[in-house]
Amino acid sequence: MSLLSAKILAARAVGGLARRAGRGGGTSLPGKVLIRLEPEAIGELSARLPRGSLVISATNGKTTTAAMTAAVLERSGIALVHNRAGANMAGGVASTLLAAARPGRTIDGELGLFEVDEFWLDRLIPQLEPRAVLLANLFRDQLDRYGELETIADRWAAVVARMSSSSRLVLNADDPLIADLGRRMPNVTYFGVEDGSVAVPEMQHASDSKHCRRCGAAYAYDAVYLGHLGRYHCPSCGQTRPRPSISAEAIRFDGTRGAAFRLCTREATADVALPLPGLYNVYNALAAAALCLQLQIPLETVAAGLEAVAAAFGRAETVAIDGLELSILLVKNPAGANEILRTLVLEPGELDLLAILNDRTADGRDVSWIWDADFELLAPHVRRATCAGTRAAELALRLKYAGVPVERLEVIPPLAPAFDAAVGRTASERLFALPTYTALLELHEELAARGHVPQFWERTGAAPR
Amino acid sequence: MPERLLRVCALYPDLMNIYADRGNLLLLERRCHWRGINFELSASGLGDELDPDAADLYYLGGGQDRDQRLCALDLAETKQAALHAVAARGGLILAVCGGYQLLGHSYQLGDEELPGIGLIDAVTVRSDGPRLIGNVAIEVELDAGRRRVLAGFENHGGRTHLGRSAQPLGRVLRGYGNNGRDGLEGARAGNVIGTYLHGPLLPKNAWFADWLLATALAASEGLDPLADALEDAAHADARRAAGV
DSSP states (O other), X not given: OOHHHHHXXXXXXXXXXXXXXXXXXXXXXXXXXXXXXXXXXXXXXXXXXXXXXXXXXOSXXXXXXXXXXXXXXXXXXXXXXXXXXXXXXXXXXXXXXXXXXXXXXXXXXXXXXXXXXXXXXXXXHHHHOOSEEEEOOOOOOOHHHHOOHHHHHXXXXXXXXXXXXXXXXXXXXXXXXXXXXXTTOSSEEEEEEOOGGGOBSSOOTTOOOOBOTTTOOBOEXXXXXXXXXXXXXXXXXXXXXXXXXXXXXEEEEETTTEEEEEXXXXXOEXXXXXXXXXXXXXXXXXXXXXXXXXXXXXXXXXXXXXXXXXXXXXXXXXXXXXXXXXXXXXXXXXXXXXXXXXXXTTSSSOEEEEEEOOOSGGGOSOOGGGGTSOHHHHGGXXXXXXXXXXXXXXXXXXXXXXXXXXXXXXEOOSHHHHHHHHHXXXXXXXXXXXXXXXXXXXXXXXXXXXXXXOOHHHHHTOSOO | OOOOEEEEEEESTTTSOTXXXXXXXXXXXXXXXXXXXXXXXXXXXXXXXXXXXXXXXXXXXXXXXXHHHHHHHHIIIIIHHHHHHHHHTTOEEEEETHHHHTTSSEEEETTEEXXXXXXXXXXXXXXXXXXXXXXXXXXXXXXXXXXXXXXXXXXXXXXXXXXXXXXXSEEEEESOTTTSSSSEEOEXXXXXXEESOOSSHHHHOHHHHHHHHHHHTTOTTOOOOOOOHHHHHHHHHHHHHHTO
């Protein structure tokens, strides 16, 4: 037995113990142990993958984009090693590789597919040496954790500058912070939206990156699609949005249930009926398509894979409970929340909501961001909002100041009674849950305890084998 | 009763808004509306001349380093005299986080020094140490003999040191405050107020929104009470988060 094999066994044993001790799925613990025992484990294990690795990062949409990519690649018969559960720091990536490792320096899978946290990219890319890196967007997010947007953009620029010249970059042309990363790189694929009908009349309040990365002048936008994503140019130095080789055209929305678009390459087009809603999911699908197309997956397979994608955990996921359809829409930062709100108001009639705001570390301790999200859009559509979580009152207050009448608001911080109240008072057949990240985990535990969904690790295959 | 009006001028609202500063303006606007007080919001951006008599309350929020630099230079060049005139006539100026840093004499960032407008006797220095991040609660005495708590969140790399002639806004109960050392938070010179309690400070402290409103309107008899159950609960949560 090699030394690494022994360390793998030891790390797996820890994950099994944590599970049996009732500490949940143990999604990143075994990997953390493995890295402690063997700091180069990620590099050594990922080198076993015969077709190399793909890396996906973004502020918003990492998990969904990876799920879409997986749906396409698995349809093509490619066996993936994928951190499906969304544990996207070193421990999570190492746990995923650990679970797939087999004796004799082999691994159960051909291609690695890893979503990676924005701050871990610079540590994981040198180890994974990915064949392609997809960078999809940068939005204002949890300043207490991530710091200023420009700081992350600078870090990413340094990561890209050090990348192997054989790696391909797949970049969002519509995000100026992202598109600029490709400036001096040889192998870049750009994707973007080419549909003026989905433009918003003006840039939303919480938009970032209004200033040219090269010269500092304010960008001029011919069209704004989502946050600061759009068709832009710098009137001062002339930097323009790169022309995307893979684009989405003729976009149509079907409320919170889905969206359709035409996926276009320079040579061909395919119509995609996406079972996930909103322009943000069109962007996720477009990003996944661009990543898969540069792996030479046929366009028809890409389109079919996207149409078959299931909602990732808490991302427009629906659960049937007691004759009611619960739709779970993760909200975690202003740009993401605004897209959820923009999608929700497409629903006819008044909406019943269970909104859950936590301020734990993984949510960001600072809940200020709710005042940046455009709840004003939603306010006229609210029939009832039950507010839960550690900062339930401030969320209710945000809705009050957005224009929701106080008598339609209820504050019940603990989740279980809040859930009962929200379900009990829902007047239509649909209830929309808007949880922050740790609230989503709690909500899933609650749903699992009541038998509405399987346990998290059973669903995601996150458990160490 | 004569028509009452609150005029608020937001300085650089498209640049100095890093963490939901608009929540503060929203609190003022709605709380005026519910009391039948007219509310007028104007903005003053880069290069705009500032009229010191055009508003009752001038608001300056926080921004990213790049935006803060642009605003520092613009403040010094086009708005410094007007803001001094506002202060001299007893007008209200509320500056939060990055905006607060620009109220002092200067903000030293490594080799670079951003000019301040000198409304407060203070200097700020960017430290190599960690950013000061977390829930914070301070005790303030805005009216003599009446101590109250402001609760919020702070996130700043700069350390502010008050000079001899400056008064702090309050004393730190929990958190870091101006520099994490001297137990002081913010600064106050008459109706000029600066604080590191960033972003939506007023939603967590509706009483402070009303204090600003009453001061701006010179409503010594006070304001009509509002149904503030949610405001009180949000304030209590913010205090609890800070551990007070």
